[in-house]
Amino acid sequence: MTSDAHLSHPADAEAIQNWMVTYITSVIDVPADPFPVAERFDNYGLDSIEITIMCGMMEETYEIEVGPTEVFDHPSVAELSQHIARRLKDRSAAA
Numbered sequence: 001m002t003s004d005a006h007l008s009h010p011a012d013a014e015a016i017q018n019w020m021v022t023y024i025t026s027v028i029d030v031p032a033d034p035f036p037v038a039e040r041f042d043n044y045g046l047d048s049i050e051i052t053i054m055c056g057m058m059e060e061t062y063e064i065e066v067g068p069t070e071v072f073d074h075p076s077v078a079e080l081s082q083h084i085a086r087r088l089k090d091r092s093a094a095a
Contacts, residue, residue, distance in 0.1 A: 011062060013085035019061065020077045023054055037077040064088060 011019070017037060025032040028045050036043070041051065048068065055066040064087060074080040 011085065011088060013081045016058075016062070016084050017077055017081035019058070020054070020081060023057065024077070035077070037081075039077075040075045041071055041077075041080075042075070058084065062088060064091065 021032055021035045021037065024030070024044055024046065025035065027050055030044065046054070051071050052068050055068050055071065058064075058066045062084065064084065066084065070083065071080060074083040
């Protein structure tokens with residue numbers, strides 16, 4: 001699963017959230033709508049290997065380093081998407 005989000009402009013939190021929901025629902029059996037974006041990642045049934053894979057795919061998609069520890073610091077789709085969007089915005093502003 002790849003995205004051209006990084007080619008046009010930095011993704012906002014909603015786009016990142018949508019990407020994560022699509023990714024998570026593709027690897028575990030949960031419906032995308034409504035997806036509990038405020039729930040903790042461990043409630044979705046993702047293991048540490050799948051979290052690491054998701055982080056790697058986010059790095060490729062958004063061209064930003066995403067460590068698994070960030071998932072623990074921002075333990076929901078809603079929180080992590082806000083965090084990544086802030087990092088992308090900060091990087092864009094510094095460029």
